[in-house]
Amino acid sequence: MLAWLLPFAGCVVITVLRLKLSRLSAVPGWIGTGSLLVAFCLSLFSAGLWLMTSPAETAASSVSAEETPGIQAAKVGDDAAHETGYSPQRRLVGHWYSLAKFGEIDFPLGYAIDALTVLMFVLVTMISLAVHAYSLVYMADEQTESYQDHHLDHSPGETPERPGRFAHFYAALGLFTFAMLGIVLANGLLQIFIFWELVGFSSYLLIGFYHERRTARLASMKAFLMNRVGDVGFVLGMTILLVTCGTLLLYPVHDLNGNTSGSAPMALPEAFQAAVEKVVPSEENHQPTDLLPSGQGISYALLVAAGLGLLAGCVGKSAQFPLHTWLADAMEGPTPVSALVHSATMVAAGVYLAARIAPLLLPEALLLLAYVGVVTLLLGASMAIVARDLKLVLAHSTISQLGLMLLGIGVGAWEAAIFHLITHAFFKSLLFLGAGSVIHTTHHEQDLEKLGGLRAHLPLTSLTMLIGVIALSGLAVPYVTIFGESLGFSGFHSKDAIVSGAMAFVLKNPHHILLLISVLLGACLTAAYSLRLWLKLFARDTPVDPALQQVHEGPWLMTWPLVVLAFFAAFCALGGEEGLVSTLVEASLSPAPAWFSGSTDEVVSIQWTNASDRHAVHGTAGAMALAAAWLGALIAWALYGLRAISSKDLSRQLTPLVRLASHRWHFDTLYRGFLVLPILNLARHTAWIDRILIDPFIDGCARFSERFSHASQWFDEAMINRFFDNMASSVWAWGLSLRKAQTGHIRQYVLLATMAVIVLFLILFAWMPGGRAGP
Amino acid sequence: MAILATGLTLEQFLSGYAGEFTGFLLAVLIHTLLLFHVFAVSPAFFIWLERKVSGRIQDRLGPTRVGGKFGWLQSVADGIKLIQKEDLAPAAADQWLFRLAPYLALVASFTVFMVLPFSRGWAAVIIESSVFLALAIISLEVLGIILAGWSSGSKWALFGSMREAAQMVSYEIPLALCALIPVMAVGSLNFVTIAEVQSGFFLTNWLIFHDPFTFVAFFVYFTVAIASVKRAPFDLAEAESELVAGFHTEYSGMRWSYFFLAEYASMLSVSCVAVLLFLGGWWSGTGLEDLLAPVRNWGQNFPVQGFSAGNYALNLLGAHIFLFKASLLVTVQIWVRWTLPRLRIDQVMTTCLKYLIPISCALFLGASLWPLTLTTILGRPMLLGRPVGDRLYEASHYSSSPAATNVTRTPAAEEVVR
Amino acid sequence: MSLGAYLAVSAVLFASGLTCMMTKRHALGVLMGVELILNSACLNLIAFARYTSLGIDGQVFALFVIVIAAAEAAVALAIALNYYNNFLTVDVDRGDELKR
Amino acid sequence: MTVLQFLFAVFASTTCLGAVMVALTQNIVRMAFWLMVSVASAAGLFFLLHADFLAAAQLLVYLGGTVVILVFGVMLTAGGRTRSLSPTGGETIVAAALALSLIMLLLFTVGSVDWERLNTIAKTGQVSPTAAQPKNEAEPQLTESSPTGDENSPVLGAGRKGDTGHALGSAMIGFRPQWNRENQLVLGTGYLLPFEIISVHLLVVLIGAAYLARAKRQLPSSRRSPDATSTSLLWDQDSAQLDSSGSANPALSQSSPVRDDLSRSQNLVSGTGFSMFTSDPQSPNSGEVS
Structure with missing residues (x-):
């Protein structure tokens, strides 16, 4: 928890300090980085504690007592209350503070700490730390009073200048990290939603960091609005859940051993299950007409809608198919921000939430999610392969990889999805930071066609990025193992897991074979575009652009995060699905609810898979994915490495497709045509109504009141003011005359007072005989 | 009125013989005469003493001619002259005012003796708040001096009286504070009670030996007292x-001698x-009185009814x-006068305002906390001697007017009253 | 002696004090008048304490009056000195500056 | 004539004499003397009223403190104009008439109130039927009531009439025995809070008086004119003199505005219109010691 609060503290401190510090100072950056470093160490510490105390079976109260300093206060329930039957995971759930309480419904601020939380903490703080450190160099040019932004449109005579915003940047970055950690830590959808919106807001700040640029402004606005679209769904879903289940908590309050303290209220999965079970029996005699609410009970459709609504939030946040367009535009932000957004924080939040709420999703929703993921996967990959901008390639790659994750969730393999999320976080941040390194050293050159041949100049960057690329494409040397490990980087393992999940799913539900094919195609494309990227950048020895001759590596603060991240990108998934990370993930996610275990569903006939199914097909799936990846890699090698095939010829032959992809499948145009323009038109017509009808009325009112006030002014002046003036002047005159009595002589006052007393007494005695007490 | 015998005041005694009003007048007359005796004779003695002491201090003989x-x-x-x-x-x-002022000073310094007990029950007026009253009257002498200085129409006299006024008003505060410390230790404002409490063997x-604070308070009191009777080294008024010659620059003859009379009487008071x-009041501190205690019962109603020889x-x-002790202190005052040089007026005021008042406040505080502390630590309120509370109980028989306490004890006295 | 006698003395004191305040032009003279008035109030209180059921409370009030009188004298003297510093006189009739 | 009556006659007459003389005398110091007489005699009256402690307090505070301070003040302010401060005849006549009528009024009031009946009402809380009795019958009852009850009063230390020190002290620290209407002795609320307030009040007054009367520079003797009441006039004169003296020397006249400003600011700060800078070279005898 301390680790969670530290970035926030850093943010606050920076915000305060920036008022005092000079813009030239690097202190805010160091504060931010320092706080993240401490946070990271604390996370590591708590993770270590978690691992040390991991055997849940032997957990005694002493263990949780030891735990407390690391993870801040476990609520030790002395009596072993009922062991929640469906959640054997070790989890620490507690509440700090009740936001509001409406009858039975409580909205507490709390925490739910389990292995995934700890893992995400380490991940987020680590990547954020890397980004912070990296930004110290990358954003160093902001430490100035006059930052010259060359990307701005300006007339040639002048260079637009603005004060640097170094502290601002770090404040927003700290807030961003804080919000993401808040999501990870939260227990309860409402709390998640709060931090969800905070993430959205801080991403808005960061994407629009160069807000002098029109594109950056638009991009931040776009990201914000797209997220709002998803959030509407989120709110709707939350509302439905609140109505049906009566709670928004994800887990009941209990300590490490699963002991609830006292009578804990029912948590969401339990309540949801109860709700579903209340509804499902009515589906015994399934009639299509019964889908809609027929009685006073909760409709099944409503529950599906709840899941869909929540998923809409995830889709928006994770930039999935209908709402994916903001992510590419979000490249307008500084590159470290992109690294953070794309790897560990913002887009990860969507996947993370989807995995967290997976037990709440009914099969219909999951299936839809799977298809959304597939579509996004292919879309993103296709866009990535034709993109010319360095960062855009990576952005589209992110979209596609996120699609892959959601697909994994959709087919029920959410352990795999989270696994992939983590590995992806490492190599994607690595790639972004590498790209940032390239961009920084080449003075903001992002065009792939202009770059190239930088290997000699940027050896470390090229090496680390190669690792990242290999990890991203999931390449590995087949059938060779060293020390019992297959020779492949992290992406290989995680992608394998998802592919096997998809394969198991398809094996059980053969009519959804499209999923598997798309996944494989996606893997192929992934390998192709990622290798293309690297080859374009680093393949040749000499730069294409003579301007890049003097390029060399950045300072250690830029390269070290790369190295560290490369290490993790390569080895974090060591051991594959039996490895540490994967195990931790599996240990913390909710298992499939009862209806998942193979029972055929009535509405959409789907056979669900389980872990053993997936394990059975793991080898096959891995082989297939590997083959696809190698295929893609070879194509890319052929095209860009060997130049055996001219890429230009190929693109000429595939012109429509390429054009379509490079225009991002015209989604922006579509949105513009179908949504933006109609709305603008509507607005125009509304404005017309405003002008023609309402304005004259208001004007008339105003004119009337003006006349009226003129009249009343006359009345005021002529009657009331004169009256009061006369009164005042008479009082004045009276006072002047009285003033003569005020001689200022104290003795006279005493004299008069005495006289008055005597006269009063005389009056009293003369006319009030009752006042006389004497005989 | 002073207690003549056990349980009988002089006024009651005389009233028994001469009627109430006449008895009262007679009692007043007798008291006044006796006190004036003390008041007039003691200055004569002290003036002679001062001359002799100053002579010895200055290595000369002093007066040697008149009277042997x-x-x-x-x-x-001198008086006759x-x-x-x-x-x-x-x-x-x-x-x-010029003619009136010496009498004012004289009256003030004389009145103090009214409330001073010279022995057990031997006071002209016995009232409960006699300490308070004595302090009040001591502070009145300054009025006569101020008026004298002002009415002289002389710059020197005026300056002297201004100094005196400032000095007196300032020194009243530590004087009262220091006097309050033994009062607090005893718990009574009555001189007789306070003196009776100090009886006993040692x-x-x-x-003064009650606790460290009273010990220091005595010396502070004595210093302040010297200042309040404007003796050297605090004699800035003259x-x-x-x-x-300060406030009495313009005076001569008898009126001038009144000031001196007042000054020496004040020293004594x-x-x-x-x-x-x-x-210790009228107690010798040697236990002599305890040995002689049976004497008190001798000669009941000896010369006349209601009198005890x-x-x-x-x-x-x-x-x-009592008078011996007081004279000793007066001698010390004389000794101090001829030993120490005079302070400047600002030094006098500084001494009072910056040192004596804080010191006396601290003493007051310490004296109030001392018995509490001792009782907490030792279980008894004082280090040496019997607790004051015990002695106070015994002393209460003598301290208040016999009209209330001793009526039942001495039927003989009651008879006389009737 | 009866209560009325003391009250009569007090009345004389009061009237004298008032007269003082009315006729004296010297600031300290006025102050003396105030003192007389306070003294008469004091006497009244003590007389009532003696002769009625007012009891010890009357003396307590009188004590407060005496204390207040002392405080008032100190402040009034300070004011008079200030007055003298500013006007070079103690004539209260000249202190009508506010009127002008 | 009893002793009490005799003493009352003496003290009452001197009190009244002193008070009347205060009112009649014009010399301020003689006024102080008569005030002294009056106050001291009033203390004697307090003794007669069995208020020994208060009498001592009266002597100490009034006579030893207040009157001394008054006389002191008289001396401090005696340096002004020697013009007579006696009131006009008309004023005196009016004031005397008023005072006389007030005395008549008060005496009439005192005489016309049946104090005994009022006392009975206050004691019993109701108008008793015995109130209609003639006054002289109730006289002994009135005179015997004492602040501390009687000789056998259980009030602390009340062994003798007039011993009110203990009772006063107890009342001050919060214990106030009193008789209720059923003639039982109960413990009333004391005066601890007023006592504390009055103590703090005294302290504040001391500090305030010291602040008010703190030493200020006096006006130069040449300025002691009746119209020298406005401080603004004074520094104008100062600067005018400076200018006239500086006109002979061009260098000095150059520097004079600076000094003028300086003196103005000094004057404004000190508030009395006397500046050491400006008047030192001109009037060396200005700092007259009081």
Whole structure:
């Protein structure tokens, strides 16, 4: 928890300090980085504690007592209350503070700490730390009073200048990290939603960091609005859940051993299950007409809608198919921000939430999610392969990889999805930071066609990025193992897991074979575009652009995060699905609810898979994915490495497709045509109504009141003011005359007072005989 | 009115014979005469003493002629000379006030003796708040001096009286505070009670040895008392090297001698107060009185009804002890005068305002906390001697007017009253 | 002696004090008048304490009056000195500056 | 004539004499003397009223403190114009008439109130039927009531009439025995809070008086004119003199505005219109010691 609060503290401190510090100072950056470093160490510490105390079976109260300093206060329930039957995971759930309480419904601020939380903490703080450190160099040019932004449109005579915003940047970055950690830590959808919106807001700040640029402004606005679209769904879903289940908590309050303290209220999965079970029996005699609410009970459709609504939030946040367009535009932000957004924080939040709420999703929703993921996967990959901008390639790659994750969730393999999320976080941040390194050293050159041949100049960057690329494409040397490990980087393992999940799913539900094919195609494309990227950048020895001759590596603060991240990108998934990370993930996610275990569903006939199914097909799936990846890699090698095939010829032959992809499948145009323009038109017509009808009325009112006030002014002046003036002047005159009595002589006052007393007494005695007490 | 015998005041005694009103007048007359005796004779003695002491300190003989070898009658001779002098009043003076002022000073310093007990029950007026009243009256002498200085119409006199006024008003505060410390230790404002409490075998019963704070308070009190009777080194009101003779520059003859009379009487009265408050009153501190206690019962109703010869004899002994102690203190005052140089006026004020008042406040605080602390630590309220509370119970028989307490004890006295 | 006698003395004191305040032009003279009035109030309180059921409370009030009188004298003297510093006189009739 | 009556006659007459003389005398110091007489005699009256402690307090505070301070003040302010401060005849006549009528009024009031009946009402809380009795019958009852009850009063230390020190002290620290209407002795609320307030009040007054009367520079003797009441006039004169003296020397006249400003600011700060800078070279005898 301390680790969670530290970035926030850093943010606050920076915000305060920036008022005092000079813009030239690097202190805010160091504060931010320092706080993240401490946070990271604390996370590591708590993770270590978690691992040390991991055997849940032997957990005694002493263990949780030891735990407390690391993870801040476990609520030790002395009596072993009922062991929640469906959640054997070790989890620490507690509440700090009740936001509001409406009858039975409580909205507490709390925490739910389990292995995934700890893992995400380490991940987020680590990547954020890397980004912070990296930004110290990358954003160093902001430490100035006059930052010259060359990307701005300006007339040639002048260079637009603005004060640097170094502290601002770090404040927003700290807030961003804080919000993401808040999501990870939260227990309860409402709390998640709060931090969800905070993430959205801080991403808005960061994407629009160069807000002098029109594109950056638009991009931040776009990201914000797209997220709002998803959030509407989120709110709707939350509302439905609140109505049906009566709670928004994800887990009941209990300590490490699963002991609830006292009578804990029912948590969401339990309540949801109860709700579903209340509804499902009515589906015994399934009639299509019964889908809609027929009685006073909760409709099944409503529950599906709840899941869909929540998923809409995830889709928006994770930039999935209908709402994916903001992510590419979000490249307008500084590159470290992109690294953070794309790897560990913002887009990860969507996947993370989807995995967290997976037990709440009914099969219909999951299936839809799977298809959304597939579509996004292919879309993103296709866009990535034709993109010319360095960062855009990576952005589209992110979209596609996120699609892959959601697909994994959709087919029920959410352990795999989270696994992939983590590995992806490492190599994607690595790639972004590498790209940032390239961009920084080449003075903001992002065009792939202009770059190239930088290997000699940027050896470390090229090496680390190669690792990242290999990890991203999931390449590995087949059938060779060293020390019992297959020779492949992290992406290989995680992608394998998802592919096997998809394969198991398809094996059980053969009519959804499209999923598997798309996944494989996606893997192929992934390998192709990622290798293309690297080859374009680093393949040749000499730069294409003579301007890049003097390029060399950045300072250690830029390269070290790369190295560290490369290490993790390569080895974090060591051991594959039996490895540490994967195990931790599996240990913390909710298992499939009862209806998942193979029972055929009535509405959409789907056979669900389980872990053993997936394990059975793991080898096959891995082989297939590997083959696809190698295929893609070879194509890319052929095209860009060997130049055996001219890429230009190929693109000429595939012109429509390429054009379509490079225009991002015209989604922006579509949105513009179908949504933006109609709305603008509507607005125009509304404005017309405003002008023609309402304005004259208001004007008339105003004119009337003006006349009226003129009249009343006359009345005021002529009657009331004169009256009061006369009164005042008479009082004045009276006072002047009285003033003569005020001689200022104290003795006279005493004299008069005495006289008055005597006269009063005389009056009293003369006319009030009752006042006389004497005989 | 003073207690004549056990349970009988002089007024009651006389009333028994001569009627109420006449008895009262007679009692007043007798008291006044007796007190005036003390008041008039003691200054004569002290003036002679001062001359002799100053002579010895200055390595000379002092008066030797009048009245024999030691010049016994020098003061009387001076008095006769002063009476014979012309009574002058400057033209610039406010005649009426000028003539009145010495009497004011005289009356004030005389009135103090009214409330001072000279022995057990031997006080002209016995009231409960006699300490308070004595302090009040001591502070009145300054009025006469101020008026004298102002009405003289002389700059020197005016300056002297201004100094005196400032000095007196300032020194009243530490004086009262220091006097309050033994009062607090005893728990009574009555001189008789306070003195009775200090009876007993050894000096430890004296309030000066009651606790460290009373010990220091005595010396502070004595310093302040010297200042309040404007004796050297605090005699700024009549600093002859600066102001000719201060407030009495313009006075001569009898009126001038009144001031001196008042000054020496004041010396005696503040010394008496010091003896009563700190130095055991009329108790010798040797246990002699305890040995002689049976004497009190001798000669009940001896010469006349309601009179006790033994009691009277013992009281007479106490009065002598008391006056001896007071005279000793006066001698110390004389000694101090001829030893120390005079302070400057700002030093005088500094001494009072910056040192004596804080010191006396601290002493007051310490004295109030001392018994509490001792009781907490030792279980008894004082280090030496018997607790004051025990002694207070015994002393309460003598301290208040017999009209209330002793009516039942002495039927004989009651008879007389009837 | 009866209560009325003391009250009569107090009345004389009061009237004298008032007269003082009315006729004296010297600031300290006015102050003396105030003192007389306070003294008469004091006497009244003590007389009532003696002769009625007012009891010890009357003396307590009188004590407060005395204390207040002392405080008032100190402040009034300070004011008079200030007055003298500013106007070079103690004539209260000249202190009508506010009127002008 | 009893002793009490005799003493009352003496003290009452001197009190009244002193008070009347205060009112009649014009010399301020003589006024102080008569005030002294009056106050001291009033203390004697307090003794007669069995208020020994208060009498001592009266002597100490009034006579030893207040009157001394008054006389002191008289001396401090005696340096002004020697013009007579006596009131006009008309004023005196009016004031005397008023005072006389007030005395008549008060005496009439005192005489016309049946104090005994009022006392009975206050004691019993109701108008008793015995109130209609003639006054002289109730006289002994009135005179015997004492602040501390009687000789056998259980009030602390009340062994004798007039011993009110203990009772006063107890009342001050919060214990106040009193008789209720059923003639039982109960413990009333004391005066601890007023006592504390009055103590703090005294302290504040001391500090305030010291602040008010703190030493200020006096006006130069040449300025002691009746119209020298406005401080603004004073520094104008100062600067005018400076200018006239500086006109002979061009260098000095150059520097004079600076000094003028300086003196103005000094004057404004000190508030009395006397500046050491400006008047030192001109009037060396200005700092007259009081």
